[in-house]
Amino acid sequence: IAGITQAPTSQILAAGRRMTLRCTQDMRHNAMYWYRQDLGLGLRLIHYSNTAGTTGKGEVPDGYSVSRANTDDFPLTLASAVPSQTSVYFCASSPSLAGGTDTQYFGPGTRLTVL
């Protein structure tokens, strides 16, 4: 079934630990995104990628890094997790331009708790 997968589904992490959230899409979409969703706030863009080999910073990039080695994968890394990074993380993709006017397709999310 075509779509986006994320791993892990949920994770409890000690503060200071390094963590990589995985995201893979099989729709051959050019653009990919990482969002965090917190209660009472809208989805906030962390990082995005217009195409393989390029990445850009979103609204809340501090403490996070991404890479886009190929079209399908877009991992998000927390170098040293802090409790304020407790959130639900969604990966998304769209056919072309980052943001733009394309529909975004979302993965199922990763629920991360940092203690």
Add this chain to the structure above:
Amino acid sequence: GQNIDQPTEMTATEGAIVQINCTYQTSGFNGLFWYQQHAGEAPTFLSYNVLDGLEEKGRFSSFLSRSKGYSYLLLKELQMKDSASYLCAVTDSNYQLIWGAGTKLIIKP
């Protein structure tokens, strides 16, 4: 700054009609999206408006007035499965998508 406002929560009755409003103030405008998000799940696309007027898609319709910075999502013949959050998002002049906090819709029998 950029801002999107939606009511936090609304309640409606099964079989009825509900209108969810969204007002926005953004640097430029290149379209407005509505997404549906069931609790614990990912957002899914509902509609996209870039021109003024009403777009109808089955039980769901979306309206846009660019001059007023206003949109609404109209849900008819409400079903229990429509209980979800509805997210309004606007593409600004830099083609960045700005998201509202969402409206939680509760459907009662």
